[in-house]
Amino acid sequence: MDFNRWKELAVKEAKRRNLTDYELYYVEEEMAKISAFREDVKGFSSQKQGGICLRLTADGRTGYASTELPDESQIGMLFDRALENASLFETASAEGLRADEEIYGEKTVEAYDIPDVASLTEEVLALQKAAYAADARVSDGTESCVISRRRTVRLYNPLGLDLENSTGYSVAFIEALVRQGDETNVGRSLAVGDMAQFDPDGMAKEAAGDGCAKLGAVLVPSGSYPVIFDSRQMITFLEAFSAVFSAENAQKGLSLLSGLEGQQTAAKCVTLIEDPLCRYSPVQTPFDDEGTAVREKKIIDGGILTTLLYDRKTAGVAGTVSTGNGIKGRYDQTVSPGYFCLYLKPGVKSRELLCAGIKEGVLVNEIKGLHAGTNEVTGDFSIESAGFFIRDGKVSHPIKSFTVAGNFFDLLKDILAVGSDLHFGMPKGASVVGSPSVLISHLSVAGK
Numbered sequence: 001m002d003f004n005r006w007k008e009l010a011v012k013e014a015k016r017r018n019l020t021d022y023e024l025y026y027v028e029e030e031m032a033k034i035s036a037f038r039e040d041v042k043g044f045s046s047q048k049q050g051g052i053c054l055r056l057t058a059d060g061r062t063g064y065a066s067t068e069l070p071d072e073s074q075i076g077m078l079f080d081r082a083l084e085n086a087s088l089f090e091t092a093s094a095e096g097l098r099a100d101e102e103i104y105g106e107k108t109v110e111a112y113d114i115p116d117v118a119s120l121t122e123e124v125l126a127l128q129k130a131a132y133a134a135d136a137r138v139s140d141g142t143e144s145c146v147i148s149r150r151r152t153v154r155l156y157n158p159l160g161l162d163l164e165n166s167t168g169y170s171v172a173f174i175e176a177l178v179r180q181g182d183e184t185n186v187g188r189s190l191a192v193g194d195m196a197q198f199d200p201d202g203m204a205k206e207a208a209g210d211g212c213a214k215l216g217a218v219l220v221p222s223g224s225y226p227v228i229f230d231s232r233q234m235i236t237f238l239e240a241f242s243a244v245f246s247a248e249n250a251q252k253g254l255s256l257l258s259g260l261e262g263q264q265t266a267a268k269c270v271t272l273i274e275d276p277l278c279r280y281s282p283v284q285t286p287f288d289d290e291g292t293a294v295r296e297k298k299i300i301d302g303g304i305l306t307t308l309l310y311d312r313k314t315a316g317v318a319g320t321v322s323t324g325n326g327i328k329g330r331y332d333q334t335v336s337p338g339y340f341c342l343y344l345k346p347g348v349k350s351r352e353l354l355c356a357g358i359k360e361g362v363l364v365n366e367i368k369g370l371h372a373g374t375n376e377v378t379g380d381f382s383i384e385s386a387g388f389f390i391r392d393g394k395v396s397h398p399i400k401s402f403t404v405a406g407n408f409f410d411l412l413k414d415i416l417a418v419g420s421d422l423h424f425g426m427p428k429g430a431s432v433v434g435s436p437s438v439l440i441s442h443l444s445v446a447g448k
Helices: 003-016 074-087 117-134 202-214 231-245 247-251 314-320 351-356 408-413
Strands: 022-037 038-059 061-067 144-158 163-180 181-191 223-229 272-274 297-301 327-329 335-337 341-344 360-368 380-391 394-407 415-417 430-433 440-448
Touching: 003 022, 003 038, 003 074, 003 144, 022 117, 038 074, 038 117, 117 144, 117 163, 163 202, 163 247, 163 380, 181 202, 223 231, 223 351, 231 247, 231 341, 231 360, 231 408, 231 430, 247 314, 314 335, 360 394, 394 408, 408 415
Parallel strands: 223 360, 341 430
Antiparallel strands: 022 038, 022 144, 038 061, 144 163, 163 181, 223 440, 272 297, 272 341, 327 335, 360 380, 380 394, 394 440, 415 440
16 A cells, blocks of 8 residues: 555544544665676565654543554554553653655755666676676675665655655665685675666776785784774764764753853864765665754864764754654654764875874774673774784784774864865765864774
């Protein structure tokens, strides 16, 4: 059953029950994934899923109910469950609806349709062929994959809100296994966007080059070094600690940024932006999951924490307005503050120039098990890494099996420079993170 039919039935059911304060939130997601091993297709899968969530207020209390079943008989039961859930609250908990009085921004990226199986197969085999051709050291164990996703969100309430947004993109990646003698390494490359714009040869050279560059890696002496995180690893850092920018976590005492808006919390070269309509984002949206119009905002501007991320509820607690960051992790979850497109504003220095002033330092281009080695409340981290040693301003030789330790909040203050090489990672649901490489003044490195 499509959303318009759901809406028609819900309107009738609400009138029958004399309910005027309700909202429908609907999500439909499609995905196709194909992978290749050696020179053959290894596997293919596709799925289509979604659901609808009803939020209503009765007697000053708000209740939720949801279903994945596209059956007309579910409508009455959905209202029954939402009313029952609302009645369980001992105190009033009404969450007001938003009327359609917003001015919504324009998207610059249109929704991307999932390619057919033949096109996906052609692309993944082209990636595999290019990977083996990129370097003679590329060996069996090399894998390629293409994933295409499409997501549609619908939001309706009787106050005039009737919104729809679709996003879609493809992801291609190569994991090239390179072998030299008894030594093996894995190199990676990633592309996100329109599959027709992907460059298999360029991706293959990047993956093979990444793997080959790690050959002959040695242990690094332990010590405190200037550290450069390349753009991909800094993306992972921002993903891991993004919750510290949530107003909800701050209000619960789960973020050390609580009460610091307007204060210096990072180096002056740091500007952190959240922009759901960023032109680089493949998951653009003009509204959040509460129907609030989104806008670009500088969370950190020149090192100053200018705002946390608010939904309507946390904004009410703080006596401010929503920043347009109310997000549902799933269709059946409640709204909480989050990000759509979060990225560090790039600087003007290339990665080579970031290295230029370093006598001895470390370039990190691979981190492992970050989430297991981090505490997003305290900001502490200790992560296994690999990369390159920097000597006299130049990348010297590969290094392996070392641990980088520090604190995320200190790291923000210790950034000496932000590079110009802005990249974006793989979207996760409705969210994506981007970053350039960054130079940190010092971090503890445990090697040999």
